[in-house]
Amino acid sequence: MEVFNAYNILLSPTNILSTLLFLTIVIAWTFFKSSSLPDKRDVALFRRNVVYKLFFSFVFGLFYLFFVEQGGDTFSYWTSSGAIKKLLFHNFDNFWEVMTNPPTTERLYGLFNYNTGYPYRFIYLEEESFFVAKILAFFRIITFDSYFACTALFAFIAANATWKIYTITSQLGIFNRRLLPVFVLFLPSVAFWSSGVSKDTVVFVSILFIIYYLYKVLKTPGPFFSKLAYWWWLLFFTVIIYHTRPFILYAMLIPLILMYSTSIINKIQSFAILRLLIKSVIYVGITGAFVYVIAYFSAVDLLNSSSALSDAMIVQQDFEQNTSVYGGDDGKRYSLGEIEYTPVGILKVVPASIIAGIYRPFLWEALRPSLIFNGLESVFFVALTIWFFVNKFRFRLKVIQSNEILMFAAGFVLVIAFMAGFTSIIFGVLVRIRAPLLPFLGLILSIDYKSYMSLLIKEKQESEV
Structure with missing residues (x-):
């Protein structure tokens, strides 16, 4: 099992370089996307939104690394995702069995080994938590095992999800123009708990995208096939919530x-x-x-x-x-x-x-x-x-x-x-x-x-x- 070490997560050369790389990518993409917005007032707002999420997501990560014992649940997810990623390159058949079957004690100790490391037992045996670890395994692969590079990507996705809701609500013209961006984009507690590497971010982002794409389905004229992309993303995020926190879907x-x-x-x-x-x-x-x-x-x-x-x-x-x-x-x-x-x-x-x-x-x-x-x-x-x-x-x-x-x-x-x-x-x-x-x-x-x-x-x- 991966041993908790704040230095390896934060200050190792690979993690520093990967974090800088993906921060650069996120900032560049933010400037590129914001420059195409039709309303020039939204350009600065979108950029502030991304920076705001980045700031609080990094504060969230640092808080858990240095002030919560053993990194709390965020590091438990991170460790478990590392075992899944190593299993992919160690034995693809075992990886596929883990990804496509419900967790059992037999699979935990039979498919993982000393070379791959083991996910935390309490994470693995709870299907919802282990699903989050599976998502994180994908992010670990593309960010070269950098926790804060993953944090930057999570923050950027959260910023885009909140921006989607802001775009459709600001067009309605029934909200206070000063309060609306505060509530949708800049609530500190929401940015802290729902922008970093956590199950809460996955759930929050999925909720926002479900509302956004359902609204697009309801408001976009035309036949069913013209809305196929909206239906696809609606189904995609519904499945994610169902596998991460199903009671939210019922609610x-x-x-x-x-x-x-x-x-x-x-x-x-x-x-x-x-x-x-x-x-x-x-x-x-x-x-x-x-x-x-x-x-x-x-x-x-x-x-x-x-x-x-x-x-x-x-x-x-x-x-x-x-x-x-x-x-x-x-x-x-x-x-x-x-x-x-x-x-x-x-x-x-x-x-x-x-x-x-x-x-x-x-x-x-x-x-x-x-x-x-x-x-x-x-x-x-x-x-x-x-x-x-x-x-x-x-x-x-x-x-x-x-x-x-x-x-x-x-x-x-x-x-x-x-x-x-x-x-x-x-x-x-x-x-x-x-x-x-x-x-x-x-x-x-x-x-x-x-x-x-x-x-x-x-x-x-x-x-x-």
């Missing part, structure tokens, strides 16, 4: 239904009754399913019917009770109180879970270096949430209901906030799981009345011409 199901149904409703311009009927059927169906679960399922039925909820209960109880492993009440964890694992019992903690998933850690709970960005952001989000409800709330609600991306955002924020707040218990886990929801929460909070009215006036003038 996206209802928000994606809301997004798709809103698109259908918006295309029906002349039949107000039909639009109302479709909207009512969707909302009643979702509400009815929820009420049915609450009214008729016992705790045992509910847990047995949902492996995701059963796993969530196990994770929640493990984090809550195992203080010898995860730490005690020294500022690292929070509590939702006593939880009854019944439909009604879980319903009672939904508000507290959602609040925790969105706003915690509060500033006074985030005094450690790894959480300080989250504490400062919580102040920002609380203030904007209050403003959201007290300033033209009905207008904002109407805008959300009429926009595909905002309907997805509203559903996604609530579902992920509940899941993160309910299961995490530890602040360090919470801030990583909930990071993908923050840009979408920002979209909702940055709806701007003046921008929306300017858009209506512009559309009216164009229609009159």
Whole structure:
């Protein structure tokens, strides 16, 4: 097994040269791509976006190398990917068997050996984590085993994913022009947790690309074959999420239904009754399913019917009770109180879970270096949430209901906030799981009345011409 050594990762000649090479490639490609953007204001914004992601991804890597014991999970993924890469060149048949079959103890000790090294057992035997190691093995090959060269590539991919969302949202003309880039491109905690070499980056990037390509499918006119490339990338990133963090895919199901149904409703311009009927059927169906679960399922039925909820209960109880492993009440964890694992019992903690998933850690709970960005952001989000409800709330609600991306955002924020707040218990886990929801929460909070009215006036003038 590869021994943890920060010097070999950071300062060996090969790693330094590879890092400089790929940083040069990333920066050159950034300047090349940004120079072709039609809006010159976006040129500097795109470049700042890439530099911002590079900075925080390198901070993430250095933090784990020097301040987390044995490099934490990022080095565990890195070590495991190294064993896979060596297996490729040592014995292709064994490599292919590892890549195409589920992990077992027999394969772990039968296919890997002293020459290839061994992946970490806890990484290999969890299919989702080992899938991330497989992805990293590809990046290790093309970057000559340089951790920070891989970091530069991950940051560049994350920057492009966030830019995709920024392009489609900035064109809508309904958001505050100052807040929009902050939420989508420049949130510090999101850049820190979701730009470096980690599972969180893979998941975050995949979520953004799914939304982007689904939106392109919904908005691009023409037959199915004209959208084939969009469908391909949509399927590609769906598969990646399914293999890395499948509960996120399940959590996206209802928000994606809301997004798709809103698109259908918006295309029906002349039949107000039909639009109302479709909207009512969707909302009643979702509400009815929820009420049915609450009214008729016992705790045992509910847990047995949902492996995701059963796993969530196990994770929640493990984090809550195992203080010898995860730490005690020294500022690292929070509590939702006593939880009854019944439909009604879980319903009672939904508000507290959602609040925790969105706003915690509060500033006074985030005094450690790894959480300080989250504490400062919580102040920002609380203030904007209050403003959201007290300033033209009905207008904002109407805008959300009429926009595909905002309907997805509203559903996604609530579902992920509940899941993160309910299961995490530890602040360090919470801030990583909930990071993908923050840009979408920002979209909702940055709806701007003046921008929306300017858009209506512009559309009216164009229609009159």
